[in-house]
Amino acid sequence: MSEAKRRARYTLEFKLEAVRLVKAGRVAAVTAKVLGVPKQTLHSWVRLEKKGTLKGAGDKPVSAEQMELARLRAELARVKMERDILKKGDGVLRKGIDVKYAWIAINRQRWSVSVACDMLGVSTSGYFEHMRRKGTDKPSKAGANKRISNEALLAHIRAIHAEVKQEYGWPKMCKELVARGIRVGKERVRRMMKEHGIKARGKRKFVVTTDSKHSLPIAPNLLQRNFTATAPNQVWTGDITYIATDEGWLYLAVVLDLFNRQVVGWSMQPHMHSSLVTDALRMAWFRRAPEAGVIFHSDRGSQYCGHELQAALADYKMKSSMSRKGDCWDNAPTESFWGRLKVGRLYGRKFETRRQAMDEVIDWMTFYNHRRIHSTLGYVSPMQFEKSWHAAQLKKAA
Incomplete structure (x- = not known):
């Protein structure tokens, strides 16, 4: 199939969502990477949306009303971004300044440091001075070999707990801390989370309904509950x-x-x-x-x-x-x-x-793909798992 025909496969819904994210203040390069489209293509969609000529396969150009609606949505998204910083940081908002600094460092790739500092009520200069005293805002190999104090560990646990919206219990919390260069044992993490009442949100049963009462053709079950795949796109x-x-x-x-x-x-x-x-x-x-x-x-x-x-x-x-x-x-x-x-x-x-x-x-699907660790994948995110697989294939071929 030709590249031109493939280009027309993007739905208008997909394009408008991409443009809305950029207009809301998200970095275009990051948005393009998350959505899996070339950065130049995303910039082109933004320009076409401004002109009112953005369209999907077989769609009419976006109307002036749709453009205004997209603008309003972008403005709402900007407000939501600031609100989310406050909401996501609610677990650390009432904590000490070290906890706030730890949370800002963890989320620095998602929101600008200045915006996060402003929302959490700390100064930008104070944050950078704090990180300068530490030497870096990324754990070094040397730092990974040094035992972290209980106070500092609790700050990191609370920051991660707020970041992942209480999804991690102590096993994943321990894996996440180690992945970030913090040397800590499972029992210590379990005990500290229990002592401070930090726990994962409980699971619930959800009813899923499917309309299978029809006379349409049914395909055979090719999987038979074999959910393993040895390569992407199988x-x-x-x-x-x-x-x-x-x-x-x-x-x-x-x-x-x-x-x-x-x-x-x-x-x-x-x-x-x-x-x-x-x-x-x-x-x-x-x-x-x-x-x-x-x-x-x-x-x-x-x-x-x-x-x-x-x-x-x-x-x-x-x-x-x-x-x-x-x-x-x-x-x-x-x-x-x-x-x-x-x-x-x-x-x-x-x-x-x-x-x-x-x-x-x-927002959650972005977190799920790029950052949420999975026990079935060896406690890495889906994107990291595939990236490591491709690297291994290149190494084998070399």
């Missing part, structure tokens, strides 16, 4: 969930690569039509550019059995695979992903608008 899985907002339901479809559990495609819409899952698949296919033969596994929902999704799979030369009727264990990795999302960010939250829910979901 097996993808997809599913749909829904999120309650005051405006109504927001439906989310994702595509995961079973090799490293990475979210490679997604779509969020106020409906559950076939285009929801097709847009998620289209995003994944364009971003990953897989060779023919990828297995795409899903449940038997009408969206996945329908002509639109099946035609896309045929066009992409992918193999359709489906779970047995009413058996969520046949798609366990994706069900587990929903649990992490809902416990990590959605449980107990109230969203006034779909936009608020979308912002939270995108």
